[in-house]
Amino acid sequence: MIIPRPRHAESRPGWFRLRPQLLISHGPGAERAADLLANYLGLRGGDSSAQIHVELSAAARDLGPQGYELVIEPHRVLLSATTEAGLLNGVQTLRGLARTETVPCQHIRDRPKLPWRGVMLDVARHHMPIEFLHQFVDVMALHKLNVLHLHLTDDQGWRIEIDGWPRLVDVGAWRPESMVGPAGSTRFDGVPHGGYYTRAELRELVRCAADRGVMVVPEIEMPGHVRAALAAYPELGNFPGRRLPVWTSWGISEDILGVHDTALEFCRDVLRQVTEVFPAPYVHIGGDECPTTQWATAPSALARAAELGFSDPGLLHGWFLGQMRDTLRDLGRTAVCWAETGRHPGGPPPGLVLAAWRDTAHGALAVRGGHQVIMAPHRSTYLDYRESEPAGPSGIVTTVTDVYRFDPLAGGLPVAVGSRPGVLGAQAQLWTEFAPTPDHVRRLAFPRLCAFADSAWRSTAPDYDDFRRRLAGQLDLLRALDALPTPETTTPGTPTP
Ligand code: ACM
Numbered sequence: 001m002i003i004p005r006p007r008h009a010e011s012r013p014g015w016f017r018l019r020p021q022l023l024i025s026h027g028p029g030a031e032r033a034a035d036l037l038a039n040y041l042g043l044r045g046g047d048s049s050a051q052i053h054v055e056l057s058a059a060a061r062d063l064g065p066q067g068y069e070l071v072i073e074p075h076r077v078l079l080s081a082t083t084e085a086g087l088l089n090g091v092q093t094l095r096g097l098a099r100t101e102t103v104p105c106q107h108i109r110d111r112p113k114l115p116w117r118g119v120m121l122d123v124a125r126h127h128m129p130i131e132f133l134h135q136f137v138d139v140m141a142l143h144k145l146n147v148l149h150l151h152l153t154d155d156q157g158w159r160i161e162i163d164g165w166p167r168l169v170d171v172g173a174w175r176p177e178s179m180v181g182p183a184g185s186t187r188f189d190g191v192p193h194g195g196y197y198t199r200a201e202l203r204e205l206v207r208c209a210a211d212r213g214v215m216v217v218p219e220i221e222m223p224g225h226v227r228a229a230l231a232a233y234p235e236l237g238n239f240p241g242r243r244l245p246v247w248t249s250w251g252i253s254e255d256i257l258g259v260h261d262t263a264l265e266f267c268r269d270v271l272r273q274v275t276e277v278f279p280a281p282y283v284h285i286g287g288d289e290c291p292t293t294q295w296a297t298a299p300s301a302l303a304r305a306a307e308l309g310f311s312d313p314g315l316l317h318g319w320f321l322g323q324m325r326d327t328l329r330d331l332g333r334t335a336v337c338w339a340e341t342g343r344h345p346g347g348p349p350p351g352l353v354l355a356a357w358r359d360t361a362h363g364a365l366a367v368r369g370g371h372q373v374i375m376a377p378h379r380s381t382y383l384d385y386r387e388s389e390p391a392g393p394s395g396i397v398t399t400v401t402d403v404y405r406f407d408p409l410a411g412g413l414p415v416a417v418g419s420r421p422g423v424l425g426a427q428a429q430l431w432t433e434f435a436p437t438p439d440h441v442r443r444l445a446f447p448r449l450c451a452f453a454d455s456a457w458r459s460t461a462p463d464y465d466d467f468r469r470r471l472a473g474q475l476d477l478l479r480a481l482d483a484l485p486t487p488e489t490t491t492p493g494t495p496t497p
Contacts, residue, residue: 002096012105014074027055033087036072065180067111076165088213117426117456118147124154127195132438137245141212143453153249155227169196175246182393183251223257224290238298260300322349360410372416372424380406404451425454435492442485
């Protein structure tokens with residue numbers, strides 16, 4: 001009945017009746033999971049004779065760190081797992097089953113295929129209200145999606161307050177208008193756009209997400225996709241005398257960070273402050289779509305290349321990412337970046353988790369190169385692409401079936417265990433060049449995010465008919481949570497007349 005489909009569910013005779021007067025109890029370490037369940041189902045706390053009990057137990061050890069066991073009997077429900085993450089997954093299963101008042105008795109033993117089941121939300125191209133992020137996290141949790149990758153900075157906007165660099169938000173968070181249509185268009189909408197998040201807002205988001213088992217991974221784009229930062233602080237660029245506005249166009253800009261000490265110190269300071277807001281063990285540093293043409297002529301970049309003995313300034317790309325990887329390692333964090341294997345001489349340095357956004361073969365190459373990889377192939381996971389014809393600005397259609405059939409292990413790659421190379425996870429992407437409001441994002445996300453949740457979780461062969469049957473109930477649940485777009489929202493990417 002639910003999405004994602006549990007790995008193993010065995011029906012038992014009878015029904016468990018959900019009534020408002022039911023009591024819930026919990027064992028040590030299971031408070032947060034029990035509170036969340038009580039909150040979802042409107043339950044009150046009780047003692048060990050309560051009808052619903054939540055506990056940490058070594059008995060479910062074979063289900064791994066995110067697995068859980070759920071026994072539903074006519075008069076009692078027992079949810080157990082070895083970790084809080086497992087319990088929180090079980091809570092979401094019960095939340096999904098509780099859409100009807102009588103829940104069929106059953107025994108569920110469930111675990112995910114992949115540790116990282118992420119969604120990237122681009123709040124740089126269009127700032128989204130913080131209330132929407134809270135709702136989005138809760139809806140992610142319903143789908144057992146456990147990583148919100150927040151794309152906080154880009155050419156078109158900087159969305160996080162940083163101490164000592166006030167112009168990042170005073171200047172970098174605002175643009176006078178936006179391009180209408182895809183990169184290269186000559187039309188603009190004349191509508192000012194902007195906004196940013198305070199550190200207090202982001203900390204609260206992180207806390208609420210953690211209550212639901214969702215980790216928030218911040219992304220600070222570097223060394224490309226930085227026009228908003230350069231508009232605020234031109235001295236961070238390669239030609240400090242050049243004044244640039246926050247970019248109003250889409251596409252790939254040649255204006256990138258310098259590799260001089262001022263730019264490096266800026267990046268280190270920002271990363272340090274970002275880790276103070278986001279406790280996640282990972283920080284995403286972008287790394288994609290970074291033409292290095294300016295490094296081939298800027299005096300400071302040429303001096304840096306000479307100092308490092310690089311005959312090709314393109315080698316500075318991997319060097320730069322290595323510097324930031326080390327900064328993050330000193331802060332106890334692992335750097336993630338978009339895989340650009342093959343674009344820059346030397347390739348990505350070791351020790352980075354790579355988000356493979358081209359195709360799964362590209363991800364497989366990164367695994368062979370010794371990396372942990374998050375599979376994010378654009379044809380299956382870019383939910384900003386249209387779901388049906390006409391193709392829209394990207395020229396690509398990604399259907400519900402495309403997303404549902406997505407195999408993050410590409411037929412047999414290993415899952416990353418410990419620090420060994422392999423597939424760490426899968427991730428869906430919501431870029432927002434053409435999604436100016438939460439309702440536009442909802443229209444992009446559903447129902448494809450439901451399909452993605454299934455492909456990131458399941459270990460069994462895809463069964464699309466079964467998925468469609470489960471989807472109908474899931475959409476009812478999403479409607480009840482006000483998570484679906486209002487019918488009048490236009491399809492994202494439709495040019496404003
Ligand atoms: C990307 O689409 N440039 C990650």
